[in-house]
Amino acid sequence: MARSPDVAVVGGGIVGLAAAAALTRRGADVVVLDRGQPGAGQSAGIARGFRHLHATPPQIAAAARARAGWDAWSQRAGEPLLGKEGALRLGGDVAADAQRLRIAGIAAEVLKRAGERMPALAPDAGPLLWDPRGGAIRARRAIAWLCRELGDRVRRADVRAVAPGRLETAGGPLSCGHVVLCAGAGTERLWPHVAMRRVVHLRVTFACDSPAAAWADRSGRFGALTYGVADGPGRFALGLAELDAQPAASDPRAGAVPEGVDLGAVRERVHAYAASAFPRLGEPVDEVVRLLTVIPGDDEDAYVLDRGAGLTVLCGHNLFKLAPVLGEALADAVSAGARRSWKRAGATPPRAR
Ligand SMILES: Cc1cc2nc3c(=O)[nH]c(=O)nc-3n(C[C@H](O)[C@H](O)[C@H](O)COP(=O)(O)OP(=O)(O)OC[C@H]3O[C@@H](n4cnc5c(N)ncnc54)[C@H](O)[C@@H]3O)c2cc1C
CATH class of the missing domain: 3.30.9.10 (D-Amino Acid Oxidase, subunit A, domain 2)
Incomplete structure (x- = not known):
């Protein structure tokens, strides 16, 4: 693995793919590494439920933003990714x-x-x-569309260790500007500081x-x-x-x-x-x-987004419905810490650290 991308995303579930899509749109050079078929972990299956009700007002506001995000994704995908079932x-x-x-x-x-x-x-x-405005998310279609958007940025690789700006895969080491870890049930093995x-x-x-x-x-x-x-x-x-x-x-x-x-x-x-x-x-x-x-506790929608220099981790439950918002939140976390400019036109300038 010789190339050194701006961002290496570990995990090609809905969260990793959403983060990679958001980062790519901001001009970052991104790779997504998954040890298996993208979307075959917790994100597998035909449908997921979308609802606005959550435990706290900020979570409800995030769900409303996610609803708008699903509309925007549907438009870009050219097909509805969230139905009108309510x-x-x-x-x-x-x-x-x-x-x-x-x-x-x-x-x-x-x-x-x-x-x-x-x-x-x-x-x-x-x-x-x-x-x-709730309904059924077309989960499989959403994964397929994100994979099409990302093309050959999505790669098959078993990641064995992560560190800020660096990871080890079965095929060798990879250095990058930032690692985004969203490996679902594989997250703790790579980053034992998160309790799930x-x-x-x-x-x-x-x-x-x-x-x-x-x-x-x-x-x-x-x-x-x-x-x-x-x-x-x-x-x-x-x-x-x-x-x-x-x-x-x-x-x-x-x-x-x-x-x-x-x-x-x-x-x-x-x-x-x-x-x-x-x-x-x-x-x-x-x-x-x-x-x-x-995540242990009473909130069935809790997640953890942990950002450090060169490494950001996100894990939790019931994440599918929030994917457009989580992708942007991860992209924000990464751009806030980016040390170099992303090259492509339209890139969001990295903020000072
Ligand atoms: C049956 C079911 C019903 C659900 N219903 C809902 C619902 O109605 N609404 C809702 O919002 N959510 C629902 N959820 C939860 C939601 O699907 C998950 O929270 C979400 O899919 C998690 O996505 P993720 O990208 O974080 O993880 P995952 O989809 O698990 O992706 C993680 C990826 O990381 C890869 N990986 C792991 N370890 C490594 C490694 N070492 N190297 C490389 N790759 C690695 C895996 O192969 C996997 O593809 C449901 C989940 C299930 C299973």
């Missing part, structure tokens, strides 16, 4: 939540019943928070012959806390993340679902939940098991 939420103080969104300038309503927005839902499930937990996630897709909004149930009323999203025409996926799985972060297999994990009880709970909360769903048609990384 998002529904059951549980919590929905009136207060709707008010919090409206204060932030985001359309929101309290519904007694979901009605035509989600005919498969139990008719007595309510009240619900309706977020009309790993949770095994089971998602079951059911046949669904009616419109389906992005779904979040925080009520416990139907026996589980779930999320759901239409992951293709005629399909609705329901997910549960319940099984802690904590391999040693240094284990090269720490990024994968541990062998022998028993999903039987979780599967039963998803099926029982679907039967009571969504009695009009059809048969299960698909199942996905993945490892999620989460």
